[in-house]
Every structure is written in C-alpha cells, then in structure tokens.
Amino acid sequence: MSETTGPRTERVDFRATSDPALLDSADRGEAHLLGYGELYSLWERQHWAVQDLDFTQDKLDWHERFDEEERFARMYGLSAFFIGEQRVAAELGPLMRAAPQEDMRLFLCTQIADEARHVAFFDRFYSEVDVLGVEGLEEKLAATSEHLNPEFGVLFDEMLKSRVDRLATEPEDLETLVEAITIYHMVIEGMLALTGQHFIIDYNEREGTLPGFVEGFINVARDEHRHVAFGARFLRDMARSDPRHVAAIQRTLGEIAPVAEGVLKPKWAPDDDDFEIFGISVTETRAFAFRALERRMKVIGLVAAA
Amino acid sequence: MSETTGPRTERVDFRATSDPALLDSADRGEAHLLGYGELYSLWERQHWAVQDLDFTQDKLDWHERFDEEERFARMYGLSAFFIGEQRVAAELGPLMRAAPQEDMRLFLCTQIADEARHVAFFDRFYSEVDVLGVEGLEEKLAATSEHLNPEFGVLFDEMLKSRVDRLATEPEDLETLVEAITIYHMVIEGMLALTGQHFIIDYNEREGTLPGFVEGFINVARDEHRHVAFGARFLRDMARSDPRHVAAIQRTLGEIAPVAEGVLKPKWAPDDDDFEIFGISVTETRAFAFRALERRMKVIGLVAAA
Numbered sequence: 001m002s003e004t005t006g007p008r009t010e011r012v013d014f015r016a017t018s019d020p021a022l023l024d025s026a027d028r029g030e031a032h033l034l035g036y037g038e039l040y041s042l043w044e045r046q047h048w049a050v051q052d053l054d055f056t057q058d059k060l061d062w063h064e065r066f067d068e069e070e071r072f073a074r075m076y077g078l079s080a081f082f083i084g085e086q087r088v089a090a091e092l093g094p095l096m097r098a099a100p101q102e103d104m105r106l107f108l109c110t111q112i113a114d115e116a117r118h119v120a121f122f123d124r125f126y127s128e129v130d131v132l133g134v135e136g137l138e139e140k141l142a143a144t145s146e147h148l149n150p151e152f153g154v155l156f157d158e159m160l161k162s163r164v165d166r167l168a169t170e171p172e173d174l175e176t177l178v179e180a181i182t183i184y185h186m187v188i189e190g191m192l193a194l195t196g197q198h199f200i201i202d203y204n205e206r207e208g209t210l211p212g213f214v215e216g217f218i219n220v221a222r223d224e225h226r227h228v229a230f231g232a233r234f235l236r237d238m239a240r241s242d243p244r245h246v247a248a249i250q251r252t253l254g255e256i257a258p259v260a261e262g263v264l265k266p267k268w269a270p271d272d273d274d275f276e277i278f279g280i281s282v283t284e285t286r287a288f289a290f291r292a293l294e295r296r297m298k299v300i301g302l303v304a305a306a
Numbered sequence: 307m308s309e310t311t312g313p314r315t316e317r318v319d320f321r322a323t324s325d326p327a328l329l330d331s332a333d334r335g336e337a338h339l340l341g342y343g344e345l346y347s348l349w350e351r352q353h354w355a356v357q358d359l360d361f362t363q364d365k366l367d368w369h370e371r372f373d374e375e376e377r378f379a380r381m382y383g384l385s386a387f388f389i390g391e392q393r394v395a396a397e398l399g400p401l402m403r404a405a406p407q408e409d410m411r412l413f414l415c416t417q418i419a420d421e422a423r424h425v426a427f428f429d430r431f432y433s434e435v436d437v438l439g440v441e442g443l444e445e446k447l448a449a450t451s452e453h454l455n456p457e458f459g460v461l462f463d464e465m466l467k468s469r470v471d472r473l474a475t476e477p478e479d480l481e482t483l484v485e486a487i488t489i490y491h492m493v494i495e496g497m498l499a500l501t502g503q504h505f506i507i508d509y510n511e512r513e514g515t516l517p518g519f520v521e522g523f524i525n526v527a528r529d530e531h532r533h534v535a536f537g538a539r540f541l542r543d544m545a546r547s548d549p550r551h552v553a554a555i556q557r558t559l560g561e562i563a564p565v566a567e568g569v570l571k572p573k574w575a576p577d578d579d580d581f582e583i584f585g586i587s588v589t590e591t592r593a594f595a596f597r598a599l600e601r602r603m604k605v606i607g608l609v610a611a612a
Binding site: 041107 | 350353355392395407408412415419422426443444447
C-alpha cells in the first residue's frame with residue numbers, strides 16, 4: 001500500500017522513531033525498535049516550538065479561500081484532534097506513574113509534555129486563524145467538542161478512562177497497564193490519530209493550503225510516531241515476558257476495534273463506505289489504519305485482530 | 307543579601323522566569339509574575355538537551371583531582387538531587403491532573419518532562435564520570451539513596467506523598483492541591499533544591515571544576531526557577547480567590563519548616579550551625595533559603611513563616 005511508504009513517511013526524522021508502521025521489514029515481523037533511553041534522547045533532539053509557526057497564510061486560506069461547507073468539514077476533522085490531545089495529556093499521568101521501570105517512566109514524562117505542546121498548537125491555530133470565533137482555551141474546547149461522534153466518547157471516557165482510573169489507585173496492576181497502552185498508543189495514537197494526520201496533511205500539501213498548520217501537524221505526527229514506537233517496544237517486552245500479556249493485548253484490540261472504526265467516520269457522514277471526505281473514502285482510511293496496526297502487531301509478536 | 311542578586315542570579319534567562327526570589331522589588335511585595343500560557347511558551351524557548359553536555363573534564367576532575375574525602379562529600383551533596391528528581395517526576399502526575407484550569411495543566415505537563423530531563427542529566431553524569439561504580443539507572447538510584455538523611459524521607463514519602471495520594475483519588479480537592487504546590491514548588495524546589503544548586507554551582511565555578519556538570523546544573527536551576535514562578539503565580543491566584551487557601555499555605559509552611567531545615571544539613575555533619583561544607587556554613591545556607599521563601603511569600607501576599 002503506497003500510503004505507508006509514500007514520500008512523507010520516508011522522512012528521516014519519522015523513520016528515526018523506529019515506529020514499525022514506517023518500515024517495510026515490519027511486514028515480515030522484523031524491526032529494530034529503539035530502547036527506552038534512546039527514545040528519550042530522540043525526544044530531546046526532536047524538540048519544536050509552537051511559537052515558531054506562522055499562521056498568516058492559514059488565516060487568509062481559511063476565511064477567503066474556503067467556503068462555508070469546507071470550513072465546516074475541516075473544523076470537524078480537527079475537533080477530534082484538539083479534544084483528543086487535551087484528554088490524553090491528563091490520562092497519561094497515571095500511566096507514567098504505573099510504568100514498572102524508571103526508563104519507561106522517563107519516556108512517558110516526555111510524552112506528557114508532547115501532548116501539552118499539541119494542545120498549545122491547536123489553541124494557537126484556532127486563535128490566530130479564528131476558527132471558532134471564541135476566545136480562551138476552555139471556551140474553544142467546549143465549542144469544538146460539539147463535533148465529536150458518540151464513539152469518541154466511548155473510546156476516551158469509557159474504555160481508556162476506566163483503565164486509567166484503575167491505574168491511578170492500583171499502579172502495580174501491570175495487566176491493566178498493558179491494556180491502557182494498547183488502547184492509547186496502538187489504537188488512539190497509532191490507528192486513529194496518525195491515520196487522520198496522514199490524510200489531512202496529504203490533502204493540504206496537494207491543495208497548497210494552511211502551510212503553518214501543515215508544518216506544525218507534521219511535527220505532531222513525528223511525535224506520535226515516537227510515542228507509538230515506545231508502545232510497540234513496551235508491548236513487545238511485555239508480550240515476551242508473560243503470555244497473559246499477549247492475551248490482554250488481543251482481548252483489548254477485539255473489544256475496541258468496532259469503536260475505533262466508528263471514530264474514523266464523521267457523525268454527519270452517510271452510512272456508505274465509499275463516501276469520500278477530501279477525496280478519501282472511509283474504506284481507504286480504514287485500510288490505512290489497519291495496515292499500520294498489522295505491521296506493529298507483527299513486530300510485537302501478534303497477528304493483528306483486523 | 308548578595309547571594310540572591312549575585313552575577314548568576316542576574317542572568318537574563320533566570321530572570322525571564324519571573325521567580326520573585328530573583329527580583330529586588332519582591333522585598334516590597336512587587337513582582338510581575340508571568341501567566342500560565344507565558345510560562346508554557348518560556349519552556350519551549352528554554353529547551354536543552356542532556357546529550358549535548360561534555361563530561362570529559364569532569365571525569366578527570368573526579369578521579370584525579372578530588373581525594374576520597376572530597377568525592378564522598380560531593381557525592382553526598384548530589385544524592386538528594388538525583389533521588390529528589392526521580393521522586394518528583396512521578397508525584398507530579400496527580401498534581402497535573404488535579405489542576406483546575408487547562409492552562410495550568412499544560413504548564414505542569416512541561417514540568418513533568420523537565421523532571422525527567424533532570425533524572426537523565428544525573429544518570430548520564432553518574433555514568434560518564436563513574437561516580438558510583440555501578441551500571442543502570444535503578445542500581446544508581448539504590449546506591450545513592452543510602453546517603454539521604456531521615457528528614458528527606460519524611461518530606462517526600464510522608465508529607466508530599468500523602469497529598470499526592472489524596473489528589474490521585476480526589477482530584478477536585480483544591481485545598482490539598484494548594485498544600486501540595488506549597489510543599490513541592492515553594493519548599494522542595496524553591497527553598498531546598500535552588501539553595502543547594504546555588505552553592506554547589508558557586509563552589510565549582512570558584513574552583514574551576516566539573517565544567518560539564520556546572521553547565522547542566524545551571525540549566526536545571528533555570529528550570530526550577532520557572533517551576534517556582536508557576537508555583538508563586540498559582541498560590542497568589544488561589545490566595546486571592548479564597549482566604550482558606552491563605553490559611554492552607556501558612557499551615558503547610560509551619561508544618562514543614564523544621565523538616566526542611568533538617569534536609570539542608572547532611573546526616574554525617576556535627577550538630578553545629580557554623581559547620582562548613584565547601585566553605586559555606588549551615589547558617590548561611592539556611593539564611594539563603596529563607597530569604598528566597600520570604601520574597602516569594604511577600605509576592606503571593608503572605609508573610610513568610612521564617
């Protein structure tokens with residue numbers, strides 16, 4: 001499938017993360033995954049600053065080049081990212097505290113800062129481009145959350161949150177941590193966020209629109225690849241150490257797959273898999289997401305529950 | 307007092323944090339404290355990388371220039387920092403999740419990454435200079451924790467941890483958050499860490515020793531000033547919003563002051579306030595710490611419980 005080996009996914013900085021979805025060898029279950037300390041050091045080198053982005057052209061594009069319908073579709077597409085980033089930053093605290101090794105914990109500390117940076121990125125983009133016509137981070141989050149579909153709520157507020165709440169009180173429960181990392185790193189970041197990012201960046205690059213947004217969103221995607229690489233490493237280590245963890249990963253993927261599919265589809269879209277958004281059908285989106293999951297699962301040592 | 311207005315504390319990047327301890331005007335209770343979003347942006351600009359430091363000269367100094375006694379005293383002085391950084395990274399998760407505003411939470415996310423970076427800094431310094439003769443982060447933490455005095459355990463494992471555990475299960479308990487930020491940002495970081503850092507950096511600069519360590523430790527201190535500036539802003543906002551929060555800050559400082567004094571004194575030191583370590587008496591250390599607390603409390607709107 002060309003999307004996973006297209007020009008952007010061949011970027012040196014993306015591949016430096018060792019996310020198996022970016023490697024052809026992962027189809028054979030082969031990948032050199034970075035260690036936790038190496039992933040920490042990569043975070044230091046892949047620093048970026050929201051304040052360096054320039055949204056001048058983005059504002060012109062948004063208000064003068066896009067019509068009402070396009071603005072709505074774009075705003076819809078971004079809302080899940082904005083809200084998603086905000087939810088995960090808070091949820092990562094208990095995961096970090098529950099990590100069984102110090103070097104795992106250090107990496108998760110850097111991921112918490114990344115999620116905050118992603119919220120700051122959307123906050124600044126929404127402000128400077130004036131996407132919603134409201135001021136203030138809290139007001140923007142409230143306004144944009146109206147565009148989420150019900151599966152988003154199930155995924156974050158039920159499936160992820162129940163695990164995180166348990167880890168907050170029982171940090172030594174390693175099996176729940178395995179489930180939480182499967183949901184967070186493999187599904188939310190690996191299947192959903194990176195798939196959406198891929199097609200949104202592609203579309204804007206083809207159209208030559210929102211250059212400041214594209215620059216920032218590529219940085220966001222690079223961060224996500226690094227997080228997913230951590231998840232793949234962690235789950236591979238856990239799967240090798242205890243067969244019960246293999247069962248936990250498979251069980252969680254089975255539970256979450258139908259919900260994840262729902263999140264990939266806008267709530268205003270007709271019930272038709274050929275329906276296209278920005279030139280991409282729901283079928284194509286789903287294929288991209290499951291292809292990435294499959295590569296990662298092969299490297300972890302499992303067969304994907306596709 | 308010259309220490310708080312000495313050459314290093316006049317550094318532009320230190321003063322950019324708005325930590326009241328660095329400002330003469332704070333003696334009159336006046337300081338322009340940065341907002342939460344500004345503190346986040348400052349974090350983006352004040353990025354640094356542990357991997358950029360060069361410890362070649364440090365290793366020569368440690369093994370060829372220092373004798374056995376000096377190595378012990380230095381190792382002792384650093385152990386509380388190494389262990390302290392590791393403890394606080396995990397404890398910050400529940401504080402971050404309990405923050406009542408989104409912009410506060412974003413800043414605390416960046417602080418979590420800073421604490422991880424500080425652990426990585428000590429880990430690399432201890433490895434490359436070969437301070438302990440043991441490999442592995444967990445092994446180093448175990449070996450160095452033997453040098454802690456009992457008050458350190460009371461402060462971290464009882465006073466701070468009891469608040470953090472409560473916030474992990476009751477994140478809406480704002481009064482406990484005020485107490486936790488008082489202990490963490492005002493006492494542990496503001497009084498203890500920054501005081502130790504000040505004298506350790508001073509001594510090495512005077513002696514011309516450990517240049518790689520000094521470069522990194524100045525970066526650590528700059529991060530701490532930014533964290534303390536956040537704490538001062540948060541506590542000022544809380545104190546202005548509810549007089550019960552003023553009482554909570556005062557009560558917590560009263561409870562913690564005797565323990566904090568104990569932490570400033572090595573467990574092997576004689577019971578004599580004129581006893582000097584690296585040319586500085588316990589009395590001088592204590593005066594520096596309380597002076598900094600007093601300035602911050604004046605800006606928050608309280609009189610320091612000195």
